[in-house]
Amino acid sequence: MDSDGEMFRARVRSLLAENLPAGWSGIGALSDREQEEFRTRWRRLLHENGLLAVGWPIEYGGSGLSPREQLILAEECTTAGVPQGGLNDNFGVQMLGSTLLRWGTEEQRRYYLPRILSQQDIWCQGFSEPEAGSDLAGIRTRAELVEGRWMINGQKIWTSYGHLATHIFVLCRTDSSVPPHRGISLLLCALDQPGIDLRPLRTLTGEAEFNEVFFTDAECPADAVVGPVDGGWPVAMSLLGFERGEAVATLAIRFRKDWERLHRIAVDPEGPTDPVIVERLGRSRQRVEELRCLGLRAVDSWVAGRDIGAESSLHKLFWSEWIQETTELALDVLGMDAVTAGSDGLRGVSFPAAEAGTPNTAGTWADYFLRARAATIYAGSSEIQRNIIAERMLGLPREPR
Incomplete structure (x- = not known):
């Protein structure tokens, strides 16, 4: 590690030591209400110390640091059991913000990026549809340019934390006369308008952190397109790459904590x-x-400025199947205790691993098991990931259709 990296790590550790209470074990030990209050305070602290968007250029409100510092921050926050921002910052800061820096116009960057950091705009993601989840090329939500504004009609599903958002970046079909991977555009749309109906989706655990979104002549400005009109496929692939970026460095840390909890019982x-x-x-x-x-291999590529690309599919396949195998083992160990567990489920948000400090009880493991059922479907199903690995990493021919 270079001296600049060590100095930055020391700075982050000092901030953690000065601002976390004695005996802190992780945000998972707090109640839902306490978690919400802590996340709000912690996000403000990170923002005030220039640690909310460390990789963004300084002129857009970031710290202008390298991917190495981004990973150091992610590692230290994960190890300490604290979040790196608010619940929707994965969509606003990490995904949309990074995508605007690569594909957006200068006007878009100067308008949207400060609003993301200040939470004037809170974003969610509108990609998956009822018949086009992992297969994004099959989307049918349409957008037409009418009198200088985009008119959007269609439906999105599995929109995480949409009920907490003010805006949605939505993948739309803008030209149906070309092959599926073409004719797609990424639009930026306000949620607070008559043409949008957002409905909660209650999951197996009884929670409603997902939503479905219906668009009926919903509007956004003609210039609210990230990247070229009809050329949104590579933009969307970049955005999905940013979604998985830091997870390659931090998930093993979180899963090691989960494994240690399991080992104890x-x-x-x-x-x-x-x-x-x-x-x-x-x-x-x-x-x-x-x-x-x-x-570690993916981190080397990221620090060197190379896209992780198809390798992120290998990573996603590994961790999603690990969650299912490990939670199944936990229930086999607990036996009837898991079946008769009370209501002490996982607290707050635990995507995709349990939060540090989570109580090691039958109830939390039973809840974790239920959440893990969807891990091989969301963020790209295992079947899709295996196709990507086969075709893009191994060079195998596409299956004929």
């Missing part, structure tokens, strides 16, 4: 443990290390 310190359970624990631990090594 699975292994009897006073007697023998079922050898099958021991073998499955070992396999789970091995896969955490495999994920860490994959992350």
Whole structure:
């Protein structure tokens, strides 16, 4: 690590030590209300110290630091069990902000980026549709340019934290006469207008952090397009790459904490443990290390300024299947305790791993197991990820249609 990187790491650690209470174990130990209050205070602290968008250029409100510092911040916050911003900052700062820096016009950057940091605009993502989830080329939401404004009609689904947002970046079909990967545009749209109906979707755990969004002649300005009109496919792929960027460095840290929690309930310190359970624990631990090594390789590419590209599909496939295998093991260990667990589920938001400090109870593991059922579907299904790996990494031919 270079001296600048070590100095930055020391700065972050100093901020953590000065602002976290004694005995802090992680945000997962707080109640839902306490988590919300903590996230608000912590986001403000990061913003005041120039740590909310460290990779953005200074002229847009960032700190102008390198990907190395971005990863250091992510590692230290993850290890300490604190968030790197608000619930929607993954969409606003990490995804849209980074995409505007690559594809946006100068006017768009100067208008939108400060508003993202100040939370004047809070963003959510409008990509998946009922018949086009992982296959984004199959979207049918349409946008037409009418008298200088885009008119949007269609439906989006699985819109995370849409109920907390003021704006949505929405992938639309703007030309139906060309092949599916063409004729797509990324539009920026305000949610507070008569043409948008946002409805909550309640999940298996009883929560409603997802939404479906219906557009009926919803409007946005003609210049609210990121990148070229009808050329939004590479823009969308860039945005999805930013979505997974820092996760390659931090998920192994979070999963190691999950594994340690599981180890404490699975292994009897006073007697023998079922050898099958021991073998499955070992396999789970091995896969955490495999994920860490994959992350390190991807980090090298990121720091060198190269896109992670198709390798992010390998990473996503690994972690989504790890969650399912490990939570299944936890329920096998807990047995009837998991079936009869009370209401002490995972607190707050735990995408995709449990938050640091989460109580190690049957209820939290049962809740984690239920949430893990969708891990191989959301953010790109395992089937789609395997196709990407086969075609783009291994060079195998596409399956004929």
